[in-house]
Amino acid sequence: MDSAELHTAIENVRRAGIPGLFAEVRDSDQVWHGAAGVADVTTGRPVTADMRHRVGSISKTFTAAAVLQQVESGQIGLDAPIGRYLPKLVPGERGDAITVRMLINHTSGLAEYLPYAYPSLKAFPALADTGPQSLDDHRLTRFDPTELIQMGVTAPAIGTPGGTPGLYSNTNYLLLVKLLERVTGTTAEKYITQNVIERAGLRYTEFPTGTHVNGPHSQLYEAWFGMIDPPRDYSVYDMSWVGPSASLISTVADLNRFYGLLLAGEIVNQSSLTQMRRTVPVISQEGKLIEYGLGLYPMEDPGGETFWGHGGTVWGGGALSMTSADGERQxxxxVNLQRWNRLDSTGRPQPHPIDDALAALYRVAMQR
Structure with missing residues (x-):
């Protein structure tokens, strides 16, 4: 691990346009913490590597692990139809055809509810006709998860159950939250906290209890493809628009600890871990074709080594966590800025120096 090279790489991301970012890199027993830039562009308050952060869909790995724990205990059938457990939410033939596995790996064919909850994002993820107004309109909106699920279930299907490529959809994971609550008799937040977060010994990871992030944290600046200029702070936000499957608050150190223990078989057993690493082609929310497992997906470094993890975004913030297959490198x-790319005439995000700088940071961090 080259600390100087890592410091240079993280500073280059700041220079490329991210207000602030922070990271932890692990290589066996070596640990590097780094931060660059500011947590508040008005006051100049610096970011620090121990800050808490909204980690978005990284929460999906936690949700998937919790569901697989219930599979291990026999309470959930991985290939059982979701209609067996939630017949009112996914009724009829679709409830019989869509399995729990299809929800976890995004091959259910259920549409994303987000464009229906946020009207000005109606073209999401086709971005040409979108606008940021809904972000302000819904900053403090308390969404009902059942209503969000209904938006996704009643929308036109985007595929057949089990068909590939799948399409990444938050509707799937809101249903998994309801499934957890159905079989455990408690809230998903409580179950995941007790059986995943506490089991992993994560000290600074929690679900939000309100609209604020508790403890030291950065402002979160949303640019919405240049339509919000200068970028606006959305660190205060009601996260019910995504629920427990994308609302976790954590630290980079806690994330590395979690994925290290998960891939070591300490959170779910080895059989479940094998299932998590069985991938299918899925189209991401950015429109890219990726391989997706059960709440995990693989990423390769230039040398061909496979890393497992997940990324996540919220309005204004993003995070990425990856761990080598042997658990040695993490x-x-x-980052505290999102959607920095401006759009071309077709509505496609244009290249930005931040993308190249982040890719360079990842390469430095992952190299042996």
């Missing part, structure tokens, strides 16, 4: 990074 990186988690958090």
């Amino acid at each position: 990186m988690s990074v958090a």
Whole structure:
């Protein structure tokens, strides 16, 4: 691990346009913490590597692990139809055809509810006709998860159950939250906290209890493809628009600890871990074709080594966590700006120096 090279790489991301970012890199017993830039562009308050951060869909790995624990205990059938457990939410033939596995790996064919909850994002993820107004309109909106699920279930299907490529959809994971609550008799937040977060010994990871992030944290600046200029702070936000499957608050150190223990078989058993690493082609929310497992997906470094993890975004913030298959090498990074790419005439995000700088940071962090 080259600390100087890592410091240079993280500073280059700041220079490329991210207000602030921070990271932890682990290589066996070596640990590097780094931060660059500011947590508040008005006051100049610096970011620090121990800050808490909204980690978005990284929460999906926690949700998937919790569901697989219930599979291990016999309370959930991985290939059982979701209609067996939630017949009112996914009724009829679709409830019979969509399995729990299809929800976890995004091959259910259920549409994303987000464009229906946020009207000005109606073209999401086709971005040409979107706008940021809904972000302000819904900053403090308390969404009902059942209503969000209904938006996704009643929307036109985007595929057939089990068909590939799948399409990444938050509707799937809101249903998994309801499934957890159905079989455990408690809230998903409580179950995941007791059986995943506490089991992993994570000290600074929690679900939000309100609209604020508790403890030291950065402002979160949303640019919405240049339509919000200068970028606006959305660190205060009601996260019910995504629920427990994308609302976790954590630290880069906690994320590395979690993925290290998960891939060592300490959170779910080895059989479940094998299932988590069985991938299918899925189209991401950015429109890219990726391989997706059960709440995990693989990423390769230039040398061909496979890393497992997940990324996540919220309005204004992003995070990425990856761990080598042997658990020896890890990186988690958090940034306080999102959707920095401007759009071309077709509505496609244009290249930005931040993309190249982040890719360079990942390469430095993952290299042996």
